[in-house]
Structures are given as structure tokens and as C-alpha cells.
Amino acid sequence: MDRRAFIGSLALATLAVPRAARAQPARKVFRIGILSSLTATSDMVGPQPRSPFVNALLRGLRELGYVYGEHFVTEPRGGEGKWERFPDLAAELVRLRVDVIVSGAPTLPALKQATSTIPIVMTGASDPVGQGFVQSLARPGGNFTGLSTQGPETTGKRLELLKELAPGAAPVAVLWDRRMGLLSWQAAEAAARERGWKLLSLEIRDAGPIEGAFNAATGARVGALLVFAGPLLDVQPPESRSWLPRAGSRPCIPSGSMSRPAD
Secondary structure, X not given: OOHHHHHHHHHHHHHHHHHHHHOOOOOOOEEEEEXXXXXXXXXXXXXXXXXXXXXXXXXXXXXXXXXXXXXXXXXXXXXXXXXXXXXXXXXXXXXOOOOEXXXXXXXXXXXXXXXXXXXXXXXXXXXXXXXXXXXXXXXXXXXXXXXXXXXXXXXXXXXXHHHHHOOOOOOEEEEXXXXXXXXXXXXXXXXXXXXXXXXXXXXXXXXXXXXXXXXXHHHOOOOEEEEEOHHHHHOOOHHHOOOHHHHOOOOEEEOXXXXXXXX
């Protein structure tokens, strides 16, 4: 089963028990809330949305035999990269009393604050245990389930790969966003300390300073680049990515999205 079908099965599986328990003569059409950090709401509406992410989810549900309008409908809400909107959008879905919510990593803290009862399916959290969404990966508990990218656990391996590609004493630059990448930056610090490697911290808080961060990395003559700020890179229009040539021949490993469909 591929990723989209797996996410779809998680979303619908959370509804199976309530449906059986109520044993209603007429079939209930379940409402799946979708909360996206980057996409506009208008791009996610209906059975044939423009959003590649939502299209993939609906395709996975179709592969499992679920029909839009017959078994479920969607209630999408999109943040369009505006973090300050996430709490209001999460609260809006809760007020609508949707049956389940599918959400990417950036919006999960807002959902955690908004509800402890509506099932939440995570499309990929970096560290759901460390971030307090689940009790453990084996036994999540609470109302969160879904996928983990296990970012902190794999950070050391990413650094090792970079050092293989760029051996020597030059530091590795780490581009990270405090809102999403703090745990990963801490893991990178710990891994580098154990191995005696130097890191250059490039903390960013919004998309504006990214070009300056790359200039700083170039000025410091870093040997490689590790990225923990995928959502901030995604919200930039292609024409603004003039910093890409400055990455030049330096190996770069992104953690998170830089080109996949936005969550």
C-alpha cells in the first residue's frame, strides 16, 4: 500500500467504529477536515481539487473503495503559509464537528490546542513523541495517529552522508526554522558534538532572510548544507530562489519539503 492509500485508510479507519456503533439505517456521509499549511482553500475543494496533495489523498481513498459524496466529503481549510491563521482554521474545523482531520506537520500544534477528541491523522510529523502529539509510536494514545518522518533519529545519518560527500574541516551549515526545526537542530548539534564536527547555525523565522542565510553560508566557506526549513522554502515563488546557484557545488540534504506537493 502506498503513502496516499495508507493515509486514506487511517482517515477512514478512525470512523469505522463509530459508524458500526450507531448502526444507522441510512448511510452516514462522513466529513473529513483537511488543514493545509501552504495551500489555498479554493485549491482543495471538491472531488477534483487542484491541490496535488489533496488529489493524492482522494485517489488513495478511491483505491480503497470509498466514493466522494457517497461515503465521505471534505472540508478543507488552507493557511497559505500564514502561520498566524492556523489556530483560527483549526478552531473552525472543530466548530464544524468534522469526523476526522488530516493535517501536515506545521498545523499540528494548532490542532492539538483546538481539540482532544476529534481524530487527527498526521501526514508526517518530525518527532510526534517529542512534540507531545502521541505517547509513543507503538501506542499513540489520545486523538493523534499517522506518519512520523523520525527527523531527530535520522539527523545523525544525514550529517554522516554530507561529510562523506564533503570531507574535511569545513563546517556544515544547518538552515532551520525555530517553529518547526528546533528539535532537529538540537539533534544535529548533539550528533556533531559526538563526532567532533563543526556546524554553522542559520536560523530563520520567515522566508525573507533565506537569501541572507545562504550568503552567510557562502561567506563562511561551509562544505555542505542541511535544511530543516522545508515549509518556509515552499512558500517562496520560483523567481525568488536566486540563492540556489549560491548552494553551487556544495552537497545539500533537505529534511522536509522543497519540491513535493505542499501539505
